[in-house]
Amino acid sequence: MSTQDFDIVIAGGGMVGTSLAVALQPLGYRIAVVEPVARSAEAQPSFDERSTALSRSSQRSFEAMGLWPDIVAASTPIRQVHVSDKGRFGFAHIDADEQGVEALGYVCINRVLGGVLARAFEAAPTVRFLCPARISGVSGGAENREVTVRHEDGSEETLKTRLLVAADGARSEVRSLLGISASVVDYGQTAIIGNVLTELPNNGVAYERFTEAGPIAMLPITNGRTAFVWILDSSDANDLLELDDPAFTAALNEAFGTRLGGFSRIGARAAYPLRLSRAERLTAPRAVVVGNAAHGLHPVAAQGFNLGMRDVAALVDCIADDEDPGSEALLRRYREWRRPDQEKLVDFTHGIVRLFGSKRPSIRVARNLGMLGFDFLPGVRRAFAEHTMGLKGRLPRLSRGIPIS
Ligand SMILES: Cc1cc2nc3c(=O)[nH]c(=O)nc-3n(C[C@H](O)[C@H](O)[C@H](O)COP(=O)(O)OP(=O)(O)OC[C@H]3O[C@@H](n4cnc5c(N)ncnc54)[C@H](O)[C@@H]3O)c2cc1C
Numbered sequence: 001m002s003t004q005d006f007d008i009v010i011a012g013g014g015m016v017g018t019s020l021a022v023a024l025q026p027l028g029y030r031i032a033v034v035e036p037v038a039r040s041a042e043a044q045p046s047f048d049e050r051s052t053a054l055s056r057s058s059q060r061s062f063e064a065m066g067l068w069p070d071i072v073a074a075s076t077p078i079r080q081v082h083v084s085d086k087g088r089f090g091f092a093h094i095d096a097d098e099q100g101v102e103a104l105g106y107v108c109i110n111r112v113l114g115g116v117l118a119r120a121f122e123a124a125p126t127v128r129f130l131c132p133a134r135i136s137g138v139s140g141g142a143e144n145r146e147v148t149v150r151h152e153d154g155s156e157e158t159l160k161t162r163l164l165v166a167a168d169g170a171r172s173e174v175r176s177l178l179g180i181s182a183s184v185v186d187y188g189q190t191a192i193i194g195n196v197l198t199e200l201p202n203n204g205v206a207y208e209r210f211t212e213a214g215p216i217a218m219l220p221i222t223n224g225r226t227a228f229v230w231i232l233d234s235s236d237a238n239d240l241l242e243l244d245d246p247a248f249t250a251a252l253n254e255a256f257g258t259r260l261g262g263f264s265r266i267g268a269r270a271a272y273p274l275r276l277s278r279a280e281r282l283t284a285p286r287a288v289v290v291g292n293a294a295h296g297l298h299p300v301a302a303q304g305f306n307l308g309m310r311d312v313a314a315l316v317d318c319i320a321d322d323e324d325p326g327s328e329a330l331l332r333r334y335r336e337w338r339r340p341d342q343e344k345l346v347d348f349t350h351g352i353v354r355l356f357g358s359k360r361p362s363i364r365v366a367r368n369l370g371m372l373g374f375d376f377l378p379g380v381r382r383a384f385a386e387h388t389m390g391l392k393g394r395l396p397r398l399s400r401g402i403p404i405s
Contacts, residue, residue, distance in 0.1 A: 199261025
C-alpha cells in the first residue's frame with residue numbers, strides 16, 4: 001500500500017470541510033480532502049437543495065477568502081427578521097437599519113454555495129481531493145497520524161499527516177475512529193424543506209412562525225420565491241410528506257398564515273430527522289473535530305453552518321500562528337477558544353426548541369411576554385442580533401474580514 005505525506009488531512013468535503021481547505025490556501029500547506037460523495041451527485045448530503053442563512057461573520061470570512069462576490073451574486077439579503085407565535089400576542093422583530101447594517105444575513109442555496117467553493121477548491125494547487133473515498137482507519141498520534149483511505153474500487157492507500165481534521169458531519173466516523181464519543185438527543189422531529197412562489201413579495205423579510213405543530217421558517221430567496229423549513233413531530237411530518245404537491249402547499253399556507261398571501265408552484269421537498277449531537281472532546285493528539293462533527297444543532301435558529309464557519313476561522317487563525325499545524329499547544333488554544341461559543345449556541349438552540357415546543361400555558365404566557373419585552377427593548381434586541389450575526393466574543397481574523405497571509 002502506498003503512503004503519501006500531507007500537512008493536513010480533512011475528512012469530509014461538505015460545507016465546513018471544503019470551506020476549511022479553501023481558507024487554508026494562503027498558508028501553502030499540503031492538504032488532502034477525503035469525501036465519499038461527489039458534489040454533483042443527487043445524494044450529496046451537504047450541498048443539497050437546502051437554503052442556508054449566512055450570518056455576518058460567515059459573510060466576513062468569505063470576503064476575506066475572496067469568495068464573497070460570487071456568493072452574494074447568488075444570495076438574497078435578509079433586511080428584517082420577524083418572529084411570531086401563531087394565534088398569540090407578542091412578536092419579535094429585528095431590523096437591519098436599526099442594527100446599522102446593510103443586511104442581517106444572506107440566504108444562499110447550499111448547492112450554489114457548493115459550486116462557488118468547488119471552483120475555489122479546484123483552482124487550489126496544494127489540495128488533493130480524494131473522492132469518492134472514505135477514511136476507514138486512523139492510527140498514530142504523537143508525531144503524526146496515519147490515515148487509511150478506501151477508494152470506491154476497494155483499493156486502499158495510507159496518508160501520513162501532521163493534523164487530521166474530522167469535518168465528516170454529525171454522525172462522524174472519524175470522530176469515533178479517534179475515540180471521541182458524542183452525546184445525542186433525538187428530538188423526534190423532522191424538518192421538511194422546499195421552496196414556494198408567494199403571492200406577496202417577501203421584501204427581504206425572514207419569518208419564523210411558531211405554531212402548535214412546530215416552527216416554520218420562511219426565508220427570502222431569488223426569483224420571487226421563498227424557501228421554507230417546516231419542523232414537525234416526525235409522525236406528522238411523515239403524514240404530510242405523503243400528500244401531493246397541491247395538498248401539501250395548502251397545508252403549509254394554512255399553518256403559516258396570510259402574511260405572504262397564497263403559496264403556489266412548490267419545488268422538490270426533502271426531509272431531515274433532527275438530533276442534537278455534541279462531541280465530548282474537540283481534540284485528540286494531532287486531531288481536531290469541527291462543524292457538525294463537533295456540534296449538530298437543531299436548525300430552528302439557522303446557526304449550524306455559521307457556528308462551523310467560526311470553527312474554521314479560529315482553526316485557521318491558530319494554524320497561521322504556529323510552526324506546526326498539529327502541535328499540542330495549538331490544539332489547546334483552539335479548544336479553549338471554541339468551547340464557550342459552541343456551548344452557548346447549543347444551549348441557546350436547545351432552549352428555543354424546549355421553550356417553543358412547550359404546550360404548558362404558563363410557559364406560553366412567559367414566552368409571549370418575553371417576545372413582547374424583546375421587541376420593546378432595543379438593547380436586548382441588539383445583543384440577540386449580534387449573537388445571531390456571529391459577532392459576539394473574541395473573533396478570529398477571518399470572522400472580522402481580515403485575510404490570512
Ligand atoms: C433543514 C436544515 C436547515 C439548515 N439551515 C441552516 C441555516 O440556515 N444556517 C446555518 O448556519 N445552518 C443551517 N443548517 C445546518 C447546516 O446545514 C450544517 O450545520 C452544515 O451542513 C454542517 O456542515 P458540515 O460540513 O460540518 O457537515 P455535513 O454538511 O454533514 O457534511 C459532512 C460531509 O462529510 C462527508 N462524510 C461522511 N462520512 C464521511 C467519512 N467517513 N469520511 C469522509 N467524509 C465523510 C459527507 O458526505 C459530507 O459531504 C441547517 C440544517 C438543516 C438540517
